Each structure stands twice: as structure tokens, then as C-alpha cells.
Amino acid sequence: MELENKITGWNSNEMAQKVALDIHDGAYVNLGIGIPELVAGFIPEGRDVIYHTENGLLGMGPVPEPGREDPELINAGKKCVTAIPGACYFHHADSFAMIRGDHIDICVLGALQVSEEGDLANWSTGEEGAIPAVGGAMDLVAGVKTIFVITQHNTKTGESKIVKECTYPLTGKNVVNRIYSNLAVMEVHDKKLFVRELAPGVSMDYLKQNTEATIYMLENQV
Numbered sequence: 098m099e100l101e102n103k104i105t106g107w108n109s110n111e112m113a114q115k116v117a118l119d120i121h122d123g124a125y126v127n128l129g130i131g132i133p134e135l136v137a138g139f140i141p142e143g144r145d146v147i148y149h150t151e152n153g154l155l156g157m158g159p160v161p162e163p164g165r166e167d168p169e170l171i172n173a174g175k176k177c178v179t180a181i182p183g184a185c186y187f188h189h190a191d192s193f194a195m196i197r198g199d200h201i202d203i204c205v206l207g208a209l210q211v212s213e214e215g216d217l218a219n220w221s222t223g224e225e226g227a228i229p230a231v232g233g234a235m236d237l238v239a240g241v242k243t244i245f246v247i248t249q250h251n252t253k254t255g256e257s258k259i260v261k262e263c264t265y266p267l268t269g270k271n272v273v274n275r276i277y278s279n280l281a282v283m284e285v286h287d288k289k290l291f292v293r294e295l296a297p298g299v300s301m302d303y304l305k306q307n308t309e310a311t312i313y314m315l316e317n318q319v
Contacts, residue, residue: 104280104296104298104299104303105279106250106278106279106280106281106296106297106298106299107279107280107296107297108279109132109135110135110139112132112135112247112277112278112279113132113133113135113136113138113139113247114139115277115282115294116133116136116139116205116245116247116277117136117137117138117139117140117141118139118141119245119275120136120140120144120146120203121144121202122144122145122146123145123146123147124146124147124202124203125147125149125155125200125201125202125203126146126147126148126149126201126202126203126204126205127148127149127150127151127196127201127203127204127205127237127241128148128150128204128205129204129205129206129207129234129237130173130174130207131174131207132207132247132248133205133206133207133247134172134174134176136205136247137157137159138159149192149195149196149201150172150173150178150192151173151189151192151193151196151232151233151236151237152171152172152173152189152192153186153187153188153189153191153192154170154172154178154180154184154185154186154187155184155185155187155195156180156181156182156183156184156185157172157178157179157180157181157184158178158179158180158181158184159178159179160176160177160178160179161177161178161179167179173232173233193233193236196233196236196237196240196241197236197239197240198240199240199241199242201237201240201241201242202241202242202243203241203242203243203244203245204237204238204241204243204244204245205245205246205247206219206234206237206238206244206245206246206247207219207246207247207248208246208248208258208276209221209222209258209265210258210259210260210263210264210265211246211248211258211259211260211263211273211276212260212261212262212263212310213259213260213261213285213288213289213290213310213311213312214270214271214285214288214289215270215271215272215273215274215285215288216262216263216267216269216270216271216272216273217238217244217246217263217267217268217269217272217273218263218264218265218266218267218268219234219246219268220232220234220235220266220268221265221266222265223264223265223266234268234269235268235269238268238269238272238273239269239272243274243275244269244272244273244274244275245273245274245275245276245277246273246275246276246277247276247277247278248276248277248278249278249279250278250279250280250281250307250308251307255307256309257307257308257309257310258278259276259278259283259290259308259309259310259312260309260310261309261310261311271288273285275293276290279296280295280296280299280303280304280307281293281294281295281296281299281304282294283312284315289311289313290310290311290312290313291312291313291314291315292304292312292313292314292315293315301314
């Protein structure tokens with residue numbers, strides 16, 4: 098159904114900035130394709146973050162200037178990137194050994210659905226004829242210490258993407274630590290979903306109306 102009096106909340110850049118501020122100094126980070134890629138542009142000055150991409154690069158730098166792209170230097174989304182001084186390249190298998198070996202601190206992913214218990218579905222709707230595109234997501238949610246999800250709160254037709262139980266094929270169960278949507282920042286604690294921050298103009302009542310999952314407000318939060 099269409100949402101009435103729809104509140105936009107944060108835009109994609111503002112959501113990405115929220116995530117960036119929560120990435121600690123010295124973190125090894127893997128960014129998913131899409132909105133998660135924006136996070137790299139909002140890391141505070143003076144904070145060192147080392148980016149990992151599963152196609153075999155540790156020390157991924159910013160997007161190259163127009164005309165200076167190297168077609169052989171790309172991220173997992175096949176977009177041209179740069180490499181910072183000291184960056185290293187390695188075999189695809191070594192990259193996944195890093196992921197599976199618990200060597201990556203934070204992964205930022207998009208989502209189709211997230212359940213109130215922290216289950217993630219982000220690779221397929223399960224519809225007949227849909228092309229599977231799981232990529233490295235299952236390895237990432239299983240092997241990375243902290244999983245942040247960044248996503249629009251609702252679909253284009255108004256359905257909540259924050260649900261009681263995922264109806265799409267799961268990427269991982271009980272894996273999501275924090276959700277950053279255009280309406281709120283939420284955390285999963287003991288298989289319950291708590292609101293850490295509301296976007297400007299968004300009330301708790303409005304958030305509940307647009308969220309299928311049961312949500313609670315953290316004490317002393319805004």
C-alpha cells in the first residue's frame with residue numbers, strides 16, 4: 098500500500114554519514130555495493146580506515162578522478178577504484194580466508210529485508226526466474242565481527258523492509274548488529290530491535306506505523 102503523508106527522513110548521503118561516524122579508528126571494513134559504497138566518503142578526517150574488497154584488494158582508496166581510471170583496478174561491484182600507499186593485492190581465495198578467518202572488523206551491506214531478531218535477506222526475493230546473486234554476502238555475515246545494514250525503511254510500494262520474520266531467502270540468521278534506514282538508526286539486542294535515533298521529523302508513532310517488526314526505544318536516546 099502507498100504511504101500517506103510520507104516522511105522522507107535522511108537521504109542516502111546522510112545515512113552513509115551516520116554509518117561512517119560509527120566506524121572506529123583503525124577498522125578493517127568491507128563495503129557492499131550501492132549505498133554502502135557512499136560510506137567511504139564520510140569518514141572523519143584523521144580517522145584511519147582500511148577498506149577490503151573481496152575480489153582481492155586491501156587498502157582500497159577513493160574513486161579515481163575522471164580520465165585517470167585504471168580498468169584493471171576495480172572493486173567487487175566492478176567500479177574503478179584507487180589504491181592507497183601500502184595497499185596489497187591477493188588471490189580471491191586469500192580474500193575469503195580473511196573474511197572467514199574473522200580478520201575484517203565491520204561490513205556494511207544493503208538489504209531486502211531485516212528481521213527484528215537480526216536475520217538478513219539481501220540476495221534474492223525468491224521469485225521464480227530470479228537470478229541468484231549472493232556473491233560474498235553469506236561469507237561476510239558469517240565471518241565479519243560487526244554487520245551494519247544501510248537501507249530504505251520501506252519499499253517503493255510502502256511495505257516495511259524491517260519485518261518480524263524474513264520471507265525472502267536468508268543471507269544469514271541473527272547476524273545484523275545495527276540498521277541505518279532513512280527513518281531511524283536501530284540496534285539488535287537479545288533478538289529485539291531498539292531505536293537508537295530517529296530522523297528529523299520522524300516520531301516513534303510514525304516509525305511504528307511504517308515498521309512491521311516490533312520496535313522499542315532505547316533509554317536516553319533521541
